[in-house]
Amino acid sequence: MPLESNQLKKLQGAGYKVIGPSKHSAVKLCHYTKESIKTGEKKNCYKQRFYGIRSHRCLQMTPSLTVCNLRCSYCWRDFRYFRDKEKDLVDDPKVLVEEAIKAQLSLLSGLGGVEHSAKHLKEAKEPAHVAISLDGEPTSYTHLGKMIEDFHSRNFTTFLVTNGTKPDILSKLNPLPTQLYTSLSAFSEEMFLLTQHPTEGKQLWQNILKTLDLLPSLNCRKVIRLTMVKGLNMEKPEEYAKLILKAKPHFIEVKGWSAVGQSRQRMPTTRMPTHEEIKKFSQELVGFLPGYSYADEQPDSRVALIKVAGKIPGLYEKFS
Numbered sequence: 204m205p206l207e208s209n210q211l212k213k214l215q216g217a218g219y220k221v222i223g224p225s226k227h228s229a230v231k232l233c234h235y236t237k238e239s240i241k242t243g244e245k246k247n248c249y250k251q252r253f254y255g256i257r258s259h260r261c262l263q264m265t266p267s268l269t270v271c272n273l274r275c276s277y278c279w280r281d282f283r284y285f286r287d288k289e290k291d292l293v294d295d296p297k298v299l300v301e302e303a304i305k306a307q308l309s310l311l312s313g314l315g316g317v318e319h320s321a322k323h324l325k326e327a328k329e330p331a332h333v334a335i336s337l338d339g340e341p342t343s344y345t346h347l348g349k350m351i352e353d354f355h356s357r358n359f360t361t362f363l364v365t366n367g368t369k370p371d372i373l374s375k376l377n378p379l380p381t382q383l384y385t386s387l388s389a390f391s392e393e394m395f396l397l398t399q400h401p402t403e404g405k406q407l408w409q410n411i412l413k414t415l416d417l418l419p420s421l422n423c424r425k426v427i428r429l430t431m432v433k434g435l436n437m438e439k440p441e442e443y444a445k446l447i448l449k450a451k452p453h454f455i456e457v458k459g460w461s462a463v464g465q466s467r468q469r470m471p472t473t474r475m476p477t478h479e480e481i482k483k484f485s486q487e488l489v490g491f492l493p494g495y496s497y498a499d500e501q502p503d504s505r506v507a508l509i510k511v512a513g514k515i516p517g518l519y520e521k522f523s
């Protein structure tokens with residue numbers, strides 16, 4: 204069933220531009236895309252520093268608006284609008300890509316009226332990178348591979364973020380994105396249930412374990428992202444390390460939970476780790492990861508980067 208009109212209104216009010224005939228997709232200007240344009244690339248997303256993407260040319264979208272099988276404690280989204288209607292996610296991928304680019308241009312036009320770098324706004328109007336991550340679980344979208352293919356045919360690089368609960372879809376995904384992010388926010392089934400509240404029960408933890416086993420066979424750059432909440436899942440680095448070593452990612456991002464959106468209703472802000480705490484946890488984690496080293500950090504985003512030794516495939520020079 205498509206989203207109801209009051210739900211759509213609420214999302215539009217929050218800055219989402221809903222696209223596609225079935226309205227299961229959306230684009231939203233990322234905070235850092237705006238900051239980068241306003242400051243002429245003086246303030247950027249940590250992914251610019253870590254991976255070389257240009258924040259002002261990044262398009263953030265989802266083909267799975269409000270469809271997710273988890274209810275993570277740290278998620279900023281409003282679960283009242285979440286649903287499990289995957290079979291509705293059927294829009295033509297070419298139409299979605301076309302409409303996503305148009306939506307991005309229309310959202311950018313609002314920035315002309317505030318102080319900004321004209322050069323960066325002009326460049327932003329030719330987006331070069333897509334982050335498929337904005338909302339919901341993108342592997343729920345029937346034509347995800349075709350959509351990635353269409354973005355690649357337009358010379359976009361693609362970052363796909365998955366919660367890892369659909370290994371069967373990931374194993375068949377063709378083409379793979381430029382960079383595949385898999386979230387790992389628990390080191391055990393018990394912690395998974397406590398932190399991520401699956402709608403389909405414990406089986407989803409088994410699916411995440413299958414995804415970790417699958418990752419070494421996927422031929423693209425891979426990142427495992429740990430979202431850490433103090434007093435909840437930010438413990439036992441040695442147990443996280445065992446799982447990470449199965450997956451053999453190129454990078455590991457350790458990121459502190461930010462008390463934004465609806466997650467503030469679920470947990471007190473005192474559970475936000477400081478950057479120093481993220482750094483300490485990451486350094487402990489590295490101690491259990493032979494072949495990996497602490498590579499970088501962006502304190503204002505409370506995020507640390509761990510990197511595998513050796514050559515890493517990809518388009519960017521920084522770590523190759």
Ligand code: SF4
Binds near residue numbers: 275
């Ligand atoms: S998997 Fe992502 S979209 Fe789904 S609840 Fe967790 S953080 Fe939110």
